[in-house]
Amino acid sequence: xxxxxxxxxxxxxxxxxxLHTDSLKKLALKxxxxxxxxQKDQLRFGVDSWSDFxxxxxxxxxxxxxxxYYPASYAKDPLNNYAVKICKSKAKESQQYYxxxxxxxxxxxxxxxxxxxxxxLAEVPVRLLPWEDPDxxxxxxxxxxxxxxxxxxxxxxxxxxxxxxxxxxxxSNQGTISKPRSRVVVITRExxxxxxxxxxxxxxxxxxxxxxxxxxQVCLLLLQLCLGLEHLKPYHITHCDLRLENLLLVHxxxxxxxxxxxxxxxxxxxxxxxxxxxxxFSQAKQKSHMVDPEVLRDQSRLAPEIITATQYKKCDxxxxxxxxxxxxHLPNPFDENPELKEKEYTRADLPKIPCRxxxxxxxxxxxxxxxxxNPSERILISEAKGILQCLLWGPREDLFxxxxxxxxxxxxxxxxxxxxxxxxxxxxxxxxxxxxxxDCGVILEDWLCCQYLAFATIDSLHRIVRIMQQH
Amino acid sequence: xxxxxxxxxxxxxxxxxxLHTDSLKKLALKxxxxxxxxQKDQLRFGVDSWSDFxxxxxxxxxxxxxxxYYPASYAKDPLNNYAVKICKSKAKESQQYYxxxxxxxxxxxxxxxxxxxxxxLAEVPVRLLPWEDPDxxxxxxxxxxxxxxxxxxxxxxxxxxxxxxxxxxxxSNQGTISKPRSRVVVITRExxxxxxxxxxxxxxxxxxxxxxxxxxQVCLLLLQLCLGLEHLKPYHITHCDLRLENLLLVHxxxxxxxxxxxxxxxxxxxxxxxxxxxxxFSQAKQKSHMVDPEVLRDQSRLAPEIITATQYKKCDxxxxxxxxxxxxHLPNPFDENPELKEKEYTRADLPKIPCRxxxxxxxxxxxxxxxxxNPSERILISEAKGILQCLLWGPREDLFxxxxxxxxxxxxxxxxxxxxxxxxxxxxxxxxxxxxxxDCGVILEDWLCCQYLAFATIDSLHRIVRIMQQH
Numbered sequence: 001x002x003x004x005x006x007x008x009x010x011x012x013x014x015x016x017x018x019l020h021t022d023s024l025k026k027l028a029l030k031x032x033x034x035x036x037x038x039q040k041d042q043l044r045f046g047v048d049s050w051s052d053f054x055x056x057x058x059x060x061x062x063x064x065x066x067x068x069y070y071p072a073s074y075a076k077d078p079l080n081n082y083a084v085k086i087c088k089s090k091a092k093e094s095q096q097y098y099x100x101x102x103x104x105x106x107x108x109x110x111x112x113x114x115x116x117x118x119x120x121l122a123e124v125p126v127r128l129l130p131w132e133d134p135d136x137x138x139x140x141x142x143x144x145x146x147x148x149x150x151x152x153x154x155x156x157x158x159x160x161x162x163x164x165x166x167x168x169x170x171x172s173n174q175g176t177i178s179k180p181r182s183r184v185v186v187i188t189r190e191x192x193x194x195x196x197x198x199x200x201x202x203x204x205x206x207x208x209x210x211x212x213x214x215x216x217q218v219c220l221l222l223l224q225l226c227l228g229l230e231h232l233k234p235y236h237i238t239h240c241d242l243r244l245e246n247l248l249l250v251h252x253x254x255x256x257x258x259x260x261x262x263x264x265x266x267x268x269x270x271x272x273x274x275x276x277x278x279x280x281f282s283q284a285k286q287k288s289h290m291v292d293p294e295v296l297r298d299q300s301r302l303a304p305e306i307i308t309a310t311q312y313k314k315c316d317x318x319x320x321x322x323x324x325x326x327x328x329h330l331p332n333p334f335d336e337n338p339e340l341k342e343k344e345y346t347r348a349d350l351p352k353i354p355c356r357x358x359x360x361x362x363x364x365x366x367x368x369x370x371x372x373x374n375p376s377e378r379i380l381i382s383e384a385k386g387i388l389q390c391l392l393w394g395p396r397e398d399l400f401x402x403x404x405x406x407x408x409x410x411x412x413x414x415x416x417x418x419x420x421x422x423x424x425x426x427x428x429x430x431x432x433x434x435x436x437x438x439d440c441g442v443i444l445e446d447w448l449c450c451q452y453l454a455f456a457t458i459d460s461l462h463r464i465v466r467i468m469q470q471h
Numbered sequence: 472x473x474x475x476x477x478x479x480x481x482x483x484x485x486x487x488x489x490l491h492t493d494s495l496k497k498l499a500l501k502x503x504x505x506x507x508x509x510q511k512d513q514l515r516f517g518v519d520s521w522s523d524f525x526x527x528x529x530x531x532x533x534x535x536x537x538x539x540y541y542p543a544s545y546a547k548d549p550l551n552n553y554a555v556k557i558c559k560s561k562a563k564e565s566q567q568y569y570x571x572x573x574x575x576x577x578x579x580x581x582x583x584x585x586x587x588x589x590x591x592l593a594e595v596p597v598r599l600l601p602w603e604d605p606d607x608x609x610x611x612x613x614x615x616x617x618x619x620x621x622x623x624x625x626x627x628x629x630x631x632x633x634x635x636x637x638x639x640x641x642x643s644n645q646g647t648i649s650k651p652r653s654r655v656v657v658i659t660r661e662x663x664x665x666x667x668x669x670x671x672x673x674x675x676x677x678x679x680x681x682x683x684x685x686x687x688q689v690c691l692l693l694l695q696l697c698l699g700l701e702h703l704k705p706y707h708i709t710h711c712d713l714r715l716e717n718l719l720l721v722h723x724x725x726x727x728x729x730x731x732x733x734x735x736x737x738x739x740x741x742x743x744x745x746x747x748x749x750x751x752f753s754q755a756k757q758k759s760h761m762v763d764p765e766v767l768r769d770q771s772r773l774a775p776e777i778i779t780a781t782q783y784k785k786c787d788x789x790x791x792x793x794x795x796x797x798x799x800h801l802p803n804p805f806d807e808n809p810e811l812k813e814k815e816y817t818r819a820d821l822p823k824i825p826c827r828x829x830x831x832x833x834x835x836x837x838x839x840x841x842x843x844x845n846p847s848e849r850i851l852i853s854e855a856k857g858i859l860q861c862l863l864w865g866p867r868e869d870l871f872x873x874x875x876x877x878x879x880x881x882x883x884x885x886x887x888x889x890x891x892x893x894x895x896x897x898x899x900x901x902x903x904x905x906x907x908x909x910d911c912g913v914i915l916e917d918w919l920c921c922q923y924l925a926f927a928t929i930d931s932l933h934r935i936v937r938i939m940q941q942h
Contacts, residue, residue: 026904
């Protein structure tokens with residue numbers, strides 16, 4: 001069947017095109033298997049598993065906005081790494097965590113969304129809570145504690161005894177022996193090593209020295225953020241608290257041979273710094289499918305912008321726009337200029353992003369589109385994703401020019417199709433050459449690029465190009 | 472530059488074609504580096520290196536036509552395997568080995584030609600010469616020995632003392648302590664594990680059970696034989712003694728991580744059984760470039776067929792034809808029917824190869840072309856290679872039909888070009904998918920196929936198709 005119509009050039013060209021497309025879709029799936037090795041099945045650790053977890057260090061691997069993370073091992077799965085997340089909020093406020101949990105549990109697993117593999121309220125030694133004053137009393141918590149079930153706490157005391165023992169030898173900053181504090185503790189499979197806030201802070205000199213490299217990394221991180229947020233949309237979930245310290249960086253191949261991947265990937269010189277995961281869903285909103293009739297009656301007399309506002313529908317888009325400024329070492333425009341929101345600002349009122357790299361102008365465009373004050377004119381996360389893909393892998397300015405000058409739609413489609421055919425060929429070649437790597441040399445950026453080129457169509461390309469040409 | 476002419480479909484199709492072709496050429500080179508890892512630089516072990524070699528077993532790993540092979544290690548390169556080849560011929564006849572050596576030393580290194588990394592005349596304990604009668608006296612050799620230099624022998628005695636010691640414990644079939652025998656000993660980097668004679672003998676049940684698989688393996692081995700023999704042509708060398716026991720099988724990736732490759736490759740179910748190397752050049756002829764004027768005078772009155780005969784020009788082609796019969800478990804047609812050569816036989820007189828697989832008919836054609844009694848009509852090794860490539864990877868019968876019915880040469884060229892474009896795309900995809908293999912999954916067959924498709928042209932394909940259509 002493959003050779004039917006072999007005399008017809010057009011048929012053969014179409015056949016080669018569909019071979020490339022199908023193969024890239026297959027390769028994108030193989031990438032997913034590779035980068036999510038073992039993480040695709042939902043894990044749920046019950047209370048009976050806690051005693052099998054041990055902190056492998058009592059130095060946090062990452063301090064995030066809402067929690068501190070410690071690397072941990074699980075006796076029944078010693079080859080994989082885990083992290084224990086200790087929430088900063090007091091047990092009293094733990095309903096916030098259970099709120100975020102209920103939202104996240106309704107979601108399917110996604111590469112860029114933090115996964116909760118189990119959680120409990122535990123007595124945590126103060127030395128594991130570095131932000132707290134060990135001498136401060138915690139009287140009011142005692143009561144809350146009583147309400148919680150006792151068993152998991154008990155187990156956790158056993159579990160952490162190991163690290164407690166080693167602590168006695170190694171450190172000595174414990175003048176007073178403080179009472180342990182009751183905190184929500186979560187098991188996750190993704191071990192964060194930095195927040196994006198840390199990454200941005202550490203990268204300032206690099207941004208000055210290699211602006212093309214750094215701003216490309218920013219695009220790759222923003223793209224992952226969009227992929228995560230896009231996943232929330234069908235569930236009608238809005239994160240509502242997108243800030244640099246709620247975005248975590250994880251080594252991109254945790255399951256596989258950590259040797260090869262760790263030495264290869266997180267270096268500041270590889271384009272994609274790491275896997276980004278969206279964390280801290282404590283402010284997240286989920287629009288319920290069932291509309292309360294009472295709410296409906298209340299709403300029937302409200303102006304539409306107020307209902308839109310309560311749905312938080314394009315809130316994440318807006319916050320993503322702010323993150324672009326912050327990741328480029330610029331202040332949040334609305335922090336710097338609080339009266340901006342009061343007046344009816346336009347894109348011209350937004351601060352200019354300095355043109356430091358190939359990507360700056362495109363990021364400026366994207367930020368303007370995301371910070372549009374009118375939610376109905378604001379672009380969607382899926383469109384932001386498309387713009388970032390286009391900035392990263394093309395089509396670029398030179399092609400835009402050809403597209404702009406061509407008024408004939410058929411000719412314009414032909415140009416986009418030809419561009420796509422060449423890009424797919426180049427990506428196939430790239431993968432083919434990686435077949436000689438000893439330890440699978442496929443990196444996260446390959447997956448992201450493969451997703452784009454495998455699923456791009458003339459229409460999807462055309463839509464993004466049009467947005468970029470309009471602004 | 473890649474996107475110039477992007478509006479023109481024909482230019483883009485041509486661009487994708489040349490991207491594929493260039494990339495396959497690059498992949499073929501990468502394969503060469505992979506499969507010849509470390510073997511591309513000429514090694515020459517001098518007398519001073521002998522003491523660093525040790526036999527790692529005193530059981531031969533392979534018994535070939537002219538020699539027996541023992542696995543060996545080299546102290547200065549412990550990660551690579553070596554083999555020690557002990558020639559069967561007596562020291563007295565060792566000039567034969569030096570003849571073959573001088574021929575081989577004029578050759579550049581080739582994947583399918585045995586490489587000699589050093590050789591010497593040594594005193595070999597009789598237990599390492601399993602084909603010899605330990606009680607037989609070897610008086611006449613004593614004299615030869617005296618003529619050889621003493622030093623390397625002395626060193627070798629030290630070198631083999633290790634295995635001699637272990638021998639005492641393990642075996643006991645040495646009733647009489649025999650005098651060591653003087654033999655030519657050679658160091659090679661390719662450790663053979665079977666001769667093709669052994670392989671063919673062991674494969675008889677498999678040939679019956681899975682004829683497609685077995686006859687495909689035969690094609691892959693014959694192709695490697697042709698690649699080796701083709702390499703001899705520019706040096707005007709003819710092997711002249713191509714028999715199953717002079718063709719050795721070696722694991723195809725000796726240098727690399729032997730774990731991965733050894734467990735993957737030599738299994739009887741993978742298509743390409745192993746790397747084939749041509750050995751035993753003791754009967755080889757090399758046509759000298761300088762023609763002795765005396766010989767020229769003598770030849771001036773001889774009939775041309777006699778001069779042709781003394782040049783052995785297409786002798787290897789003929790012997791390859793016989794090997795096809797033997798590898799398919801059929802007797803040599805000229806052994807079975809000695810009067811065949813006396814009469815002026817035609818292809819109709821040659822025994823029929825039973826049609827057991829997809830490949831049988833093609834192999835019959837190839838054998839007939841190679842056994843053509845008239846050397847000027849006999850096909851060249853390079854053409855035999857082309858026929859084998861065509862049998863293995865196409866174009867196949869269905870396409871031949873399309874080609875036969877099309878009288879227009881432009882249309883015929885288009886069909887071949889389209890076929891080549893599709894096959895190249897499929898091979899690129901195959902390599903791309905292998906990029907996910909943990910331990911580089913590129914196998915010898917991939918290299919052989921890549922060589923074919925990277926360097927095939929419409930003309931080369933057309934030439935082979937014409938030969939196959941004529942017969």
